[in-house]
Amino acid sequence: MLSIRGLTKQIGGLCAVNGVDLSLGDNEIVGLVGPNGAGKTTLLNMISGISVPTAGTIIFCGEEITGLRAHQICKKGIAKTFQIAESFPGLTALECTMIGALFGNHRKISMGEAKFEAAQILDFVSFPQEKRETIIKNLNVVELKKVQLARALASKPKLLLLDELTTGLNPKESNEAVELIKKIRDNGVSILIIEHVMSVIMGVSNRIVVLDHGEKIAEGHPYEVVNNQKVIDTYLGDMHAF
Amino acid sequence: MHSETTDPMLSVSGLNVFHANLQVVWDLSLHVDKGELVTLIGPNGAGKTTTVETIVGLNKKASGSITFLGENILGMHPYDLFHKGLALVPEKREIFPKMPVIENLMLGARDRTDYSASLNHVYSLFPILKERERQMAGTLSGGEQQMLTIGRALMSNPKLLILDEPSTGLSPLLVGQVFRSLEQLGREGITVLLLEQNVRHALNMCHRGYVLENGRIIKEGKAKELMHDPHIQKAYLGF
Numbered sequence: 237m238l239s240i241r242g243l244t245k246q247i248g249g250l251c252a253v254n255g256v257d258l259s260l261g262d263n264e265i266v267g268l269v270g271p272n273g274a275g276k277t278t279l280l281n282m283i284s285g286i287s288v289p290t291a292g293t294i295i296f297c298g299e300e301i302t303g304l305r306a307h308q309i310c311k312k313g314i315a316k317t318f319q320i321a322e323s324f325p326g327l328t329a330l331e332c333t334m335i336g337a338l339f340g341n342h343r344k345i346s347m348g349e350a351k352f353e354a355a356q357i358l359d360f361v362s363f364p365q366e367k368r369e370t371i372i373k374n375l376n377v378v379e380l381k382k383v384q385l386a387r388a389l390a391s392k393p394k395l396l397l398l399d400e401l402t403t404g405l406n407p408k409e410s411n412e413a414v415e416l417i418k419k420i421r422d423n424g425v426s427i428l429i430i431e432h433v434m435s436v437i438m439g440v441s442n443r444i445v446v447l448d449h450g451e452k453i454a455e456g457h458p459y460e461v462v463n464n465q466k467v468i469d470t471y472l473g474d475m476h477a478f
Numbered sequence: 479m480h481s482e483t484t485d486p487m488l489s490v491s492g493l494n495v496f497h498a499n500l501q502v503v504w505d506l507s508l509h510v511d512k513g514e515l516v517t518l519i520g521p522n523g524a525g526k527t528t529t530v531e532t533i534v535g536l537n538k539k540a541s542g543s544i545t546f547l548g549e550n551i552l553g554m555h556p557y558d559l560f561h562k563g564l565a566l567v568p569e570k571r572e573i574f575p576k577m578p579v580i581e582n583l584m585l586g587a588r589d590r591t592d593y594s595a596s597l598n599h600v601y602s603l604f605p606i607l608k609e610r611e612r613q614m615a616g617t618l619s620g621g622e623q624q625m626l627t628i629g630r631a632l633m634s635n636p637k638l639l640i641l642d643e644p645s646t647g648l649s650p651l652l653v654g655q656v657f658r659s660l661e662q663l664g665r666e667g668i669t670v671l672l673l674e675q676n677v678r679h680a681l682n683m684c685h686r687g688y689v690l691e692n693g694r695i696i697k698e699g700k701a702k703e704l705m706h707d708p709h710i711q712k713a714y715l716g717f
């Protein structure tokens with residue numbers, strides 16, 4: 237479904253992402269981890285068209301999408317969650333989700349359809365019924381995360397990119413997010429997920445890729461990767477850290 | 479409970495706080511003694527951030543009493559409280575994106591003429607900040623920004639350091655480092671009030687804890703006891 241070759245992003249003198257190869261199959265969840273500043277977000281931004289690679293190729297469903305703009309890539313079926321709190325503080329939860337349905341989509345749909353679909357998706361992520369008309373800036377963290385996810389799902393993606401979705405959630409709330417992510421996968425969506433909470437990564441990933449200083453330093457089955465000494469030294473630290 | 483011989487650094491009693499007309503904190507009392515590490519835990523939306531923002535003077539719609547080093551500080555300006563030795567690591571980071579890392583750090587110093595010792599301390603804790611000294615803060619990765627936020631608060635050599643979810647967005651290795659450095663700061667005599675989703679870490683590190691749910695303190699006690707409390711294990715530790 238997704239195949240990346242030699243992807244690179246040079247920012248001034250810094251190579252934020254350096255020659256990364258990565259592939260993702262149908263119905264697969266791949267976890268992307270690595271130290272803070274390793275280049276994970278930059279990699280996701282290149283896949284979603286927010287940032288343009290300086291070298292390398294991205295092939296999605298057999299078609300090269302390298303360097304396309306964000307809205308074009310979204311219409312091809314790749315959605316990424318982003319910080320809506322900063323972008324649309326004054327919209328309601330429902331309106332925010334409708335934006336995903338109206339603009340992130342290859343289909344043309346009416347306002348009424350968008351509203352209907354948005355409501356269904358908010359149900360799917362179990363967003364509280366009584367807060368649908370609440371404006372974004374008055375939502376709590378858990379509710380915000382649900383709207384972020386709903387907005388991305390409303391564009392009906394084939395590939396979902398999640399950047400630290402569970403950051404700021406407690407272990408119980410994170411466990412609920414894990415169940416939701418699996419449910420999304422079971423509906424036929426492939427997922428590339430960045431997360432620092434190892435219980436989340438271990439709970440959902442079929443495979444884990446580790447970046448450090450922009451380069452891939454390990455890849456494999458979750459249990460192989462967490463026992464890799466290089467990964468322990470650069471990323472995990474001693475075991476009591478998680 | 480605590481013996482009367484200890485020094486109360488911070489004491490909050492009967493605190494009520496409102497957002498617009500909505501009350502979100504109800505009759506809250508807690509205290510942090512000198513040299514203590516205390517954690518305030520609770521689910522998202524419980525009112526933890528609102529509580530500490532009120533303590534540092536960022537939310538004026540409040541009643542009750544808050545004393546810091548014996549002085550009533552409810553209603554005081556955040557800037558004055560900062561100069562009295564109260565520092566907050568805010569949940570939303572609030573760095574200055576268009577300023578370089580070093581200038582963000584300097585803004586955290588109480589003494590703007592003599593901060594080199596604090597700066598060295600911060601750089602030894604987070605070497606990446608030294609490497610990125612000249613980079614605009616807004617272009618740091620999320621975790622680097624979190625380190626900057628903690629570093630900026632430490633620049634003031636605070637008497638009481640309040641941290642609102644400092645491990646958010648940090649790699650497991652750094653979470654371990656941050657907690658170890660907090661323990662170290664505790665040994666050096668700094669007093670800490672810690673809000674943290676990583677409840678296991680927080681209870682491991684702190685002496686005492688309070689549990690806030692729906693704006694009310696529902697439990698308090700020694701951290702070790704809270705760790706074995708069935709409600710806490712189920713609701714916060716994910717058992």
Ligand SMILES: Nc1ncnc2c1ncn2[C@@H]1O[C@H](COP(=O)(O)OP(=O)(O)O)[C@@H](O)[C@H]1O
Nearest residue numbers: 247252272273274275276277278617618619620
């Ligand atoms: N515009 C920029 N100027 C300088 N450095 C940048 C810029 N954008 C990102 N970086 C650096 O690139 C590195 C990778 O960042 P990022 O992809 O956000 O890391 P993470 O793996 O934590 O998501 C970081 O060290 C960051 O400071």
Ligand SMILES: Nc1ncnc2c1ncn2[C@@H]1O[C@H](COP(=O)(O)OP(=O)(O)O)[C@@H](O)[C@H]1O
Nearest residue numbers: 374375376497502521522523524525526527528
């Ligand atoms: N500016 C605001 N306006 C209205 N309600 C708010 C505002 N900030 C927070 N709240 C509400 O106050 C409650 C407590 O929030 P908060 O103190 O952030 O909790 P916590 O830090 O425990 O997650 C939540 O229900 C939240 O939605």
Ligand SMILES: [Mg+2]
Nearest residue numbers: 276277619620
């Ligand atoms: Mg990132």
Ligand SMILES: [Mg+2]
Nearest residue numbers: 526527528569
């Ligand atoms: Mg909070």
